[in-house]
Structure formats: structure tokens, C-alpha cells
């Protein structure tokens with residue numbers, strides 16, 4: 001059986017739009033796309049429509065992620081790939097996606113826009129781990145896509161490769177397992193893309209928005225079997241990737257992985273020293289273990305702390321609307337100077353709020369984290 005049997009029949013049957021750039025190469029006298037023949041001097045080359053799936057970018061991403069170019073769908077952020085998957089596989093009011101909250105919000109948003117049902121199997125235990133057996137027990141015939149976020153946003157936990165392998169095997173012929181690896185560079189873990197050859201119902205989401213520092217360029221990718229990539233291309237807008245974004249991605253990727261790895265290493269060190277500092281702070285209940293570039297932190301007064309931080313010019317994410325995180329804020333790891341500034345501002349805030357509860361807080365200074373470099 002082909003994994004395409006899980007796709008919506010109407011998508012398989014439809015005649016996809018065929019753009020000028022798909023139908024012929026962009027060489028010679030170009031009179032086929034109703035473009036302007038005059039580029040503006042400030043925007044050389046932008047009078048032409050871009051390649052729908054730039055070959056150079058696809059090849060570069062394939063090499064980076066260890067797959068074949070025809071297993072790469074480059075999209076406007078991985079957000080677009082999520083949306084395309086839901087639209088290609090879930091019939092409105094019939095099919096469903098399964099998610100494991102608390103997790104990234106876009107899976108549910110895309111499902112709702114499509115009219116797909118959402119089945120939720122919460123992550124388990126104090127560290128929010130994915131319970132493979134509970135997930136599998138909850139899968140119904142309506143479920144076409146299972147989204148697994150690893151490391152998970154906003155909790156930071158990594159899902160072991162063995163769990164993904166188990167899920168993909170158990171759901172073969174029934175549903176696709178989509179592993180969102182937006183933060184995997186920070187985890188120093190092996191990508192589940194290494195399992196693609198064995199599982200045609202596996203997809204892996206990657207992005208240049210986080211470790212690669214290109215959130216503004218909006219370049220992400222789905223790594224999947226070539227037939228799944230081709231299916232999604234049928235419903236993708238004809239020119240999804242703006243030329244300046246592709247150029248920026250090629251320039252950054254062309255420079256090699258060195259700088260990215262250096263930044264990832266700084267983030268990992270900073271994350272652990274920020275954790276150590278936060279854990280000893282009054283008013284902090286818990287810092288969740290994280291393999292990503294953020295920490296989920298439980299506070300005695302999360303919402304008040306978040307608002308006070310904003311007034312002091314520091315913006316962190318209120319995640320109290322997520323189930324199980326009703327007392328938590330999500331703090332992205334910044335530069336060492338930014339992280340120090342956070343601690344400097346946070347300490348007097350939590351101390352002020354905890355004075356009645358904990359009388360024996362240090363009376364002055366910044367405590368053990370003063371002078372952290």
C-alpha cells in the first residue's frame with residue numbers, strides 16, 4: 001500500500017495549477033509569465049517570479065538534513081508545511097489530527113481552519129513525556145496525522161528516537177507521524193530523519209527560524225517520502241518562496257555550520273546557568289528540564305511576573321493557558337548580557353512578591369548570580 005492512500009481522494013484527483021515557472025526553464029527571452037521586463041535597480045532580479053522549489057536550496061537542505069533532494073519540501077516556515085499536511089490528509093468534519101498537549105499551537109490552528117477534528121493525548125508526568133502506548137491506544141480510524149514535537153515547545157522535552165520508530169511502525173498504513181524538530185539542533189540529538197527510509201508514513205519538520213537565526217526569512221522544510229512531497233506541491237501556492245528569502249538562506253547555509261554550532265553551544269551553556277540561577281530564586285517553583293533554546297519556569301505569581309517584566313522592558317511568554325502549565329512562563333535564551341539582565345530585573349520582583357511568604361530572603365544584592373559572566 002502507498003502512503004498516498006491516506007491522502008484526501010479529492011486532492012489526488014484534482015488538476016493542480018501549473019505555473020509559468022513550472023512549465024519552462026527561466027532562460028532566454030522570457031515572455032511567458034506576464035512579468036515586467038524591467039527590474040528596479042534597487043531590486044535586481046525581482047521582476048521575475050521565483051523558482052517554486054529552488055533546486056539549489058533543496059539540494060543544500062537535503063545535504064544538511066541527510067536526505068535526498070526529492071524528500072525535501074521547502075516551505076514558508078515549517079508552519080506552511082503543517083498547514084499543507086492537514087489540508088492534504090484531513091477531510092473536513094471527518095478526519096482528525098492527534099496532538100499531545102501542552103504543545104505547539106499551530107497543529108490545532110491548522111486543523112481548525114481545515115475543519116479537522118483534534119484528538120488530544122496529554123504528555124505525562126512532571127516532565128511531560130510522551131507515553132507511546134497511551135497515544136497508540138487513543139488513535140481512531142479518523143486520525144490521519146499525529147504531531148510529535150521534539151524537543152517539545154513549550155516544555156522542552158525530547159522524544160526518544162525509539163518512541164518515534166515505535167509510533168511509525170504501529171501506525172503504518174493508518175496515519176502519518178510528523179515529528180516537529182524545530183529545536184533539534186539545540187538538543188544535540190540525532191534527527192528522526194534517519195528513520196525516513198524505513199517508514200513511508202514518517203515526516204520530519206525542520207526550520208531555519210531557530211538555530212539558524214533566519215526567522216524573518218520564513219524558510220522551513222518538510223522531510224518526507226518523495227510521493228508525500230509531490231502531493232503537497234499540488235496544493236502549495238505556485239510561488240511560495242520569495243527570492244530575497246531564498247538568497248538569504250543560501251548565503252547563510254553557504255557559510256557552513258560553524259557559526260550556527262557556536263551559537264547553539266552558547267545557548268546550551270546559558271540555558272543551564274540560567275536554570276541554576278532560577279532554581280535558587282524565591283518565588284520560582286520549578287524549572288522544567290529543556291533540550292531547546294528556552295526554559296519553561298513555574299512561578300508563584302507567573303502572570304504578575306510576566307507583566308512586571310514587560311514594564312521593565314523584558315518580554316517573556318505567558319504560557320499559563322496551556323494545560324498543566326497554569327503557573328508557567330516560557331523564557332527564551334538570549335545573549336549572555338540579556339540573560340544577566342533578566343536575572344537582575346527578576347530577582348527584586350520575585351523577592352518583593354515573596355516577602356510575606358518567605359521572610360528570610362537575602363536583604364540585598366543579587367544573590368549567588370551576581371557577577372555571572
Ligand SMILES: *Cc1c(COP(=O)(O)O)cnc(C)c1O
Pocket residue numbers: 076077078079080104149152153180182206207208209215218219220
Ligand atoms: C517556531 C516553531 C515552528 C515554526 O517555525 P517556522 O519555520 O518559523 O514556521 C514550528 N514548530 C515549532 C515547535 C516551533 O516552536
